[in-house]
Amino acid sequence: xxxxxLIKAAIMGVVxxxxxxxxxxxxxxxxxxxxxxxxxxxxAKVFDIAIQTGAIFAxxxxxxxxxxxxxxxxxxxxxxxxxxxxxxxxxxxxxxxxLLFGKAIKAHLFTPTVVATAFIVGxxxxxxxxxxxxxxxxxxxxxxxxxxGPMDALKVGLVQCVAMIPGTSRSGxxxxxxxxxxxxxxxxxxxxxxxxxxxxxxxxxxSLYKERALLSLADAPVFAVGLVFAFFSAWLCIRWLLxxxxxHTFNGFAWYRIAFGIFILLSAHMGWVTWAD
Numbered sequence: 001x002x003x004x005x006l007i008k009a010a011i012m013g014v015v016x017x018x019x020x021x022x023x024x025x026x027x028x029x030x031x032x033x034x035x036x037x038x039x040x041x042x043x044a045k046v047f048d049i050a051i052q053t054g055a056i057f058a059x060x061x062x063x064x065x066x067x068x069x070x071x072x073x074x075x076x077x078x079x080x081x082x083x084x085x086x087x088x089x090x091x092x093x094x095x096x097x098x099l100l101f102g103k104a105i106k107a108h109l110f111t112p113t114v115v116a117t118a119f120i121v122g123x124x125x126x127x128x129x130x131x132x133x134x135x136x137x138x139x140x141x142x143x144x145x146x147x148x149g150p151m152d153a154l155k156v157g158l159v160q161c162v163a164m165i166p167g168t169s170r171s172g173x174x175x176x177x178x179x180x181x182x183x184x185x186x187x188x189x190x191x192x193x194x195x196x197x198x199x200x201x202x203x204x205x206x207s208l209y210k211e212r213a214l215l216s217l218a219d220a221p222v223f224a225v226g227l228v229f230a231f232f233s234a235w236l237c238i239r240w241l242l243x244x245x246x247x248h249t250f251n252g253f254a255w256y257r258i259a260f261g262i263f264i265l266l267s268a269h270m271g272w273v274t275w276a277d
Contacts, residue, residue, distance in 0.1 A: 006225050008039045013051055013226040017233025020055040020200075021193065021241060023126060023172030023253050024260075028115040031166060032264065035112060043214050045106065049207040050223055052200040054230030059193050062238050079146055083194075086148050090157035090191075091198045097161050098203070110166050112264055118167030119261030126254035129176045133185070134249075141182035145191045148183075155181050156191060160199070167261075170196070176250070185245050193238070 015033050019026040030048045034040040039047075060067060073080035133140070142148055159177030163170035171192050178188030208215070266272075 005222055008037050009047070009222045009225040010229045011037065012039065012047070013054065013229025014233045016048070016051050016226070017055050017058070017230040017235075018237050020052060020230075020234055021059075021171050021196070021238055023122070023169050023175055023250055024257055025115070025119065025122070025163075025167045025169035025172065026052070026055075027110075028119060028167035028169070031110055031115055032112055042211070043219070045110070046207050046211045046214060047223060047226060050204045051226035051230045053204040054227035055234035056197055056200045056204075057231050058234035058238055059196055061235060062242075063193065083146060086145075086150065086153035087194055087198065089150055089153040090160065090195050091202075093154075093157040093161050094164070094199055095202065097164065098206075101164070105164050105166075112268065114165070115167035116261040116264035116268075118165050119257045119264070122168055122172055123254040123257030123261065126172065126176055126250050126257070129179050130249045130251050130254070133179055140179075140184040140187070142178075142187050143184050145187055145194065147187075148191065152181060152183075156188075156195065160195065170199070172253075185249070189241070189245055 012030060012033060015029050016026050019029045027048070031040070034044055034048065070080045070083055074084060142152065156174050156178050160170060160174050162168055162177075163173040174192040174195060175185070175188045178191060179185060183191070
């Protein structure tokens, strides 16, 4: 096995784990990192989606108590049933739109220029959302995920579809979208994590199945390395983020997005970096 390829897989796994649940777009960072590493062919695109499963295992570990209690309570407790239904409702729009437009999106939008533009626009939206919540004279309407109704879940699910544009950030769209709909920052973040479980597992499984002809048993070590590094880096990131949002806004991530997006556009225009499309 090519050692250099395994190192690239490890780097991509770390990038995935550290960025999947922050409002800065894991897909965008993977595209850009893959461009710089020369790891951006058709098989690499399948790899990028598949290793998201490693990050999701980290979510399952962090939220294991809540998830286990919900599963055990599903047959008898209405609150657990409502929570499961809300996740299913929020998950459905991305499934439908992904099946309809996923191929076109991958063919035309997975480029550094699109990613950079989405970074910048998303950054300004985060600043606006945080300023709006700071000016609010009343507390957020939803302070816990168990207070959510079906329409709240559907709205978050529709907002998640915006993240199909690479560079937008799935977590950023669902968290900021949730805040704009009346959720507290913590509630929106928790629901974003729960929603990530079926969304990313489904996307990874579908991508592997659809592109199975590209893969062989020889690819297993590369995918395994990416999954492991994504898992551990995501676990650390989630634990840090849950503490961070208790006392901080997302404004720092917004300015990071804007600065990074401008750098990508400027470096491409000036020829400082050759970003592979």
